[in-house]
Amino acid sequence: MPAAAARAPDTNANAAYAAKAAERTRLSADAAAAVADAVKSRIERIVNDTVMQELGELRGMMEEQFDSLMWHDRQRRSAVHGALTKHLFAAGFSAQLVRMLVDNMPAGDGAQTFEQAAEWAQSVLASNLPVLESEDALMERGGVFALMGPTGVGKTTTTAKLAARCVMRFGASKVALLTTDSYRIGGHEQLRIFGKILGVPVHAVKDAGDLALALSELRNKHIVLIDTIGMSQRDRAVSDQIAMLHGANAPVQRLLLLNATSHGDTLNEVVQAYRSAGEHPDLAGCILTKLDEATHLGGVLDTVIRYKLPIHYVSTGQKVPENLYVASTKFLLKSAFCVPRDGSPFVPQDEDMPTLLSALTARSTAELHEVRFG
Known part of the structure; x- marks a missing residue:
């Protein structure tokens, strides 16, 4: 147990x-x-x-591969299509617009030769290019205009040119100049010198309160031109500047200056940055600058077509007031189609086209949905 x-x-x-x-x-x-x-x-x-x-x-x-086959098939069926595609690329137009133009090019007698095809393309671009053509309506309407844009685009010089045109038309007593550019060394003084030559008063403003007071004092002027601070399109202060201009209790029409020598992607960024987000009026139009320095104009024309931004004037040099002209559709398109010679390393060759068409079509964030072809 x-x-x-x-x-x-x-x-x-x-x-x-x-x-x-x-x-x-x-x-x-x-x-x-x-x-x-x-x-x-x-x-x-x-x-x-x-x-x-x-x-x-x-x-x-x-x-x-598909784009390559399409390109070579198009070349086989019509060398004119291929030649026009190369020419438009060389002129600086975006792949999106180039494909849209070439894909809608009429068949038959309308485009038997490259010259006919180029003439058709110019006519389509002309019908879609928003150009003021005549400054009479703008000048007679008058008002307050603010010239805006990135640094170095030519705002102060263009303001002086535009002021000179206004003085010649209405007299110095009907014109006034304002500047918000108190940061750039010599910027304010440069405009004062122009104003003294023209006999036009120049006022400096630093905020919306100053601007409202100045515009109230200048309410009897026919045209008031504002030279604004130049800043990068990536500077967050751009929106503050827009808010200041529209916070003065007076209708301010904003004109954006676009540098014709800039790349299309850069211009695309500039327009997007300087447009309003909806709480303020949009841009009234644009002025193209540095046309005398630009090798091709396709990029800047593509941009204004994309955003339907009316072109008021074009600037072709530093002389005041000689180098400012009312925009002309014929002049702009003729200049755009004068492309660099084939020897340029930046002009695409036949073997480059399929890759370009494939890779660049969707680069822009703004779509070209409303291009008119007739």
Whole structure:
């Protein structure tokens, strides 16, 4: 009896040990299963990502091959299409607009030669290019105009040129100049010198309160021109400047100066930055500057067509007031179609076209949905 009683605790201890061992085995199995599931999930993600990447690359290759086939087929069927495509690219127009023009080019007698095709393209661009053509309505209406744009685009000089045209038309007593450019060294003094030559008063303002007071004092002037601070389109203070101009309790029409030598992507950014977000009136129009320095005008014309931004004037040099002209559709398009010679390293060749058409079509964030073709 005592021996049997002594063995009972040993049996219970063995049973407990066995139960703990079984629990450890089960937990180890669960942990192993969890690790296996995690590894499997990770492998599946890696495989899926790799497959998706390869599919994306394959799609890109197929699109490039397709564009290449389309380009060579178009060249085979009509060398005029190919020549016009190259010419428009060389002129600086975006791939999106180039494809839209070439895809809608009429077949048959309307475009048998490159000259006919180019004439048709110019007519389409002319019907979509918002140009003031005559300054009579602008001058007679008068009002307050603020010239805006990035640094170095020519705001102060253009303000002086425009002021000179107004003085010649209405007299110095009907014109006034304002400047918000108190930061650039010599900027304020440069405008004062122009004002003294023209016999026009120049006032400096630093905020919306100053601007409101100045415009109230100048309410009897026929035209008031504001030379604003130049700042990068990526400067957050651009929105503050717009708010200041529209916070003066007077209607201010904003004219954006666009540098014709700038790349299309840069011009696209500039217009987007200087347009209002909806709480203020949009841009009234634009003035194209530095046309005398630009190799091609396609980029700037593409931009104004894209944003339907009326061109009021063009500037072709530093002389005041000689180098400011009312915009002319014929002059702008004729200048745009005078492209660099084939020897230029920036003019695309036949072998470059498929890649260009494939890669550049969707670069712009503003779509060309409303181009008119007739």
